[in-house]
Amino acid sequence: MQTEFEIIEKFFFKKNIKAYKGIGDDAALFKKDDDNLWAISTDTLNKNIHFMAATDPYKIGWKAMAVNVSDILAMGASPMFALLAIAMPKANSDWLKQFSKGFFECCKEFNVELIGGDTTRGPLSINVTVLGDVNKNSVLLRSNAKIEDDLWVTGNLGLPALGLKIIKNKIEVPKSIAKNSIKALEKPMLNKFTIDKIKPFCNSAIDISDGFVADLSHILRASKVGAKVNLKDMPINKWIKKTGQEDLALYGGDDYQTILTASKNMRSKIEKLIQKNNLSLSRVGIITKDKKLRVNDNGIEIKLKKGFAHFEKK
């Protein structure tokens, strides 16, 4: 199958005239008023692809909202409204009750109001659209990373990818690790507080849904820059590190953490904020002029998986 990006580019990428920013970032942007923009994003979760049939519907409800909020946060915006389109084979009240509980708890957590939707018959699928607003001077575009920017990442990476392996019975792990991994996969918590605190000092951002390396690559390509990442600085779960499974944090998807870049002149300000507010934020590397992504482990360069290393415009 072609990648999502290739499909979009080939058939649906058109120049926008009325919008501020169309396809190609975590959310599209259009004018709100003289000072602000609306950010809008849509994401679908399908049964057996994005969640298993047996997944707790409460968690599906939470996640369907959370993955969209994550996109809005990665634009530097504050989520406000949502629409929900559900397709299901038949109306199952017990399932819907739990689903809506998770969905609305996530709405409450991030101050989102459900204003519309659609219910149809079909294989189970949940599509959510979220709108948020952002001051146009504070918007965080993928294309705005600057050479020598520090690379920051929120939270902790790798657990959701481990959770997926556990669910698919591909690995056996200690009980507590298994529990946390599956929870991280099924109920992503996001780091709105951290992002809100540091976004005034940042140049660009993206949320990690396809994996750290893949999503960082989107920033690098859009900004026409490269990056050097220090694996030892990456916020990876100790057990994952100890067992040499750092690939889960580099290439695993579904983290819903956020990569941000900020001028190194902002470093001390950000470090003070981290300390003052006990933020979950790690400085993991630097943006480079050389349009490559390099990951070093104690000074030794890791060979990245094919397709992730070069960003020259073909």
Add this chain to the structure above:
Amino acid sequence: MQTEFEIIEKFFFKKNIKAYKGIGDDAALFKKDDDNLWAISTDTLNKNIHFMAATDPYKIGWKAMAVNVSDILAMGASPMFALLAIAMPKANSDWLKQFSKGFFECCKEFNVELIGGDTTRGPLSINVTVLGDVNKNSVLLRSNAKIEDDLWVTGNLGLPALGLKIIKNKIEVPKSIAKNSIKALEKPMLNKFTIDKIKPFCNSAIDISDGFVADLSHILRASKVGAKVNLKDMPINKWIKKTGQEDLALYGGDDYQTILTASKNMRSKIEKLIQKNNLSLSRVGIITKDKKLRVNDNGIEIKLKKGFAHFEKK
């Protein structure tokens, strides 16, 4: 299966605080600026439910956009932006090429700009969200029909329901009727020009997706009124009338025409507009204080199908 309305009401109906109007109309409304509102609507088309596997992808593309534009028009709004979320089992370039052709032709027809979306793996399903804007004094709510308003309906009813019967091999009809019916089902044309001309003189509107009687009932319930409809005035295809299949026009879905109500003081103005612009618009009845929907055929009241006749709030 519970109806869409029951599901929505039970689990997803919450009081809105930040929005101007939430769930319960063709589109949700939120503030654009001091004078205008944003209208936003989302609709999903699923394979084997809303279209057949063999349906021309060009027409699926057109329809996926058109059904949402129809919702926006029924609010009195002008469509502007769209998001497209497609789920498909695998990327099929030929299919996508035709689909995107239909989709973008419909965008062009109604001046809509695609600004974002999502592509996922899953059973074929197309979800579109459309945003439009409307002056807050001109917005057409379901809840604003007034007693003694004239009932108007755009275009022609019944052909899409006939088309569906033909596709399902449930009926044999003359070739030209079959062709027109299937076309009406698969490529709804909407009557934007007519709606735009008369909307300044109207009080309320709804688009006909579930069928004339069902959708008129939504207006009546929301406005706490009833209606008298004259079957002989309904814009029904001659062949459908001749063969006594008026039910297709009363209960058949997928018409994507629009019911509007307007004060009878506006009647002469609207009639002049019809004549001057050759509008496709019929006056089919009147809004009544008595909270019932009555349909008369040459003065004889037709017994409506169960569930369609009473609108008292339980």
